[in-house]
Each structure stands twice: as structure tokens, then as C-alpha cells.
Amino acid sequence: MTSVGTAKAGTFSEGAARVVAASLIAELQGGEQPPAYAGAGTCYIEFGGDRVGRVDVDFLSGPSPTGSFTEPSVALAGDKQHFGSSRRARCSDFNGYRRTTRRLVAGGMVEKGRTRRRS
16 A cells, blocks of 8 residues: 555455446446445455454545454465455356356347447
């Protein structure tokens, strides 16, 4: 983190990307827009000795960023490992993306790399 108060960890980008994707899908399908990005996320910090701490940060819901720190423990090392492996699995699984793309193409909303708005 820097003194500017902006998030640098991938977990924040992931949260923002979910909102962008949901917004694009809502736009293409004529649906309701999702809530704005909340600006909250978790960062894990390794301390050695198989101990990991956690910082939960909220950048946008209040007048200034807030955060809480969870003391390092071996149990949090397992949480961190699950956190990372679940993201790697999701990123390497493009089946959901392919299904969504096929649905959009079948519905006539995507054609040769371009999107069409519903009338």
C-alpha cells in the first residue's frame, strides 16, 4: 500500500473485475446494473515459521480506508493456501467463460467480436 490510499493487491482487482463483468452482462442482456464495487478485500502476510497473518481492508465504504489485522497463525496459513488455490483453479477453468460466450452468440448478442444491444 502507499500513502495514496489505493489498493495494490490482486484481490481488489478481482472484486472490481467482477463488478465490471456483471455490469457488461447486465448491459448486454438488458438487466439491472449490479451494486458499485465495495472496495473491500483481504491480504495475507507471511511471517515465517509457517505462520500467516491477515489484513482485511475497506477502502470505499467510509470517509477513509479502514482495516483490521488478524494475528499470524498456522491456521491462517491453510486459509491463505485455500485462497490462492481457489483462484488458480478458477482462472484455469475457462469452461464457464465458454458457456457464457456460446449463450451470447446463440442469443445473437455477440457476432464476430462485436456486441449488439437488445432492442
